[in-house]
Amino acid sequence: MPIQFRAEVLDVRKSGAYSVLSVTAAGMPELARPGHFVTVSIGGEESSMLLRRAFAIYQVKSRGVYGGTLEIVVGVEGKGSKWLSERRRHDILDIVGPLGRPFILPKERVPCVLVAGGYGSAGMFMLAEQLRDRGCRVDVVMGASVESKLFGVLEMKRASSKLIITTEDGSAGEQGRVTDVLGSVIDKSEAAVVYACGPMGMLSAVAGIAAEHRAYSQCSVEEAMACGIGVCMTCVLPVIGPDGVTRMVRSCVEGPVFRGDRVRWSDVGTIPADVFGAPVVEES
Ligand SMILES: Cc1cc2nc3c(=O)[nH]c(=O)nc-3n(C[C@H](O)[C@H](O)[C@H](O)COP(=O)(O)OP(=O)(O)OC[C@H]3O[C@@H](n4cnc5c(N)ncnc54)[C@H](O)[C@@H]3O)c2cc1C
Ligand code: FES
Secondary structure, eight states, X not given: OOEEEEEEEEEEEEETTEEEEEEEOTTSGGGOOTTOEEEEOOSOXXXXXXXXXXXXXXXXXXXXXXXXXXXEEEEOOSHHHHHHHTOOTTOEEEEEEEESXXXXXXXXOOOEEEXXXXXXXXXXXXXXXXXXXXXXXXXXXXXXXXXXXXXOHHHHHHHSSEEEEEETTSSSSEESOHHHHHHHHHHHHTOXXXXXXXXXXXXXXXXXXXXXXXXXXXXXXXXXXXXXXXXXOTTEEEEEOTTSOEEEEETTTTOBEEETTTBOGGGTTSOOTTSTTOOOOOOO
């Protein structure tokens, strides 16, 4: 069960294009799993920005002087994330989490590939650590448009068995996209599972490449969210169930992690006519 808590900002540091916020979070770290996210109330008590904003859980520590801490990585997109990136030590935030369904970890010691686009790496560090603790080989592919939009390169080097970097402008690593190198990384490592987090276009391509190379994929989607707790249906996307029927599924509670081969990527943002419960259009 998620909890709602008042969090004191302990530290805000810059990392490339991102701000990393470290806050108190007593009771929350014990509940957090890789792939979970939190939502943060924005703008203070008088704010007209009513909707909470979602952020992946980057790091948690359950012990220490503060009795538990949480770290999130904030890239500035609009007003809410800008406000958050401007918080300072001792500011108070209202946070709910952990939310969503986490990544499923393999029972066997199978090789895994992690793919992260931009700040999508934030939720991958805990995952890499836990996979390696289970004896899995963990190859990581991190990509971004430019070097400053990569997050946590040195840390990921330590957390992974091998790290491959791509940038679209060639400012770091290989020039190109994560999808340009993914096929050969899966083949070389003989990966059984591919975990991915990043923009929808990237996830769609990653799921396709994983399937071509006979790997099972789990993708953490970033569908726009409003309530974050399953009430408003803002975050739905078409997902094929085990019975072969497509349903509009809430990414905040049934996700954000989905099997890559189950999401109808090309229909995201629409309600396909064959989806369960879709409105029937009568011919006149
Ligand atoms: C599960 C999940 C995990 C995320 N993790 C991170 C993270 O670790 N670091 C990070 O920087 N960002 C993350 N995001 C994206 C972040 O939530 C948005 O950038 C942020 O909500 C934008 O708010 P804003 O007020 O700055 O922008 P605005 O564009 O003004 O936001 C307006 C509304 O649109 C929604 N929205 C806008 N862009 C997005 C988006 N890309 N994804 C989802 N909702 C959006 C917001 O919730 C808000 O209600 C995550 C999103 C989700 C759903
Ligand atoms: S964001 Fe409201 S149901 Fe998912």
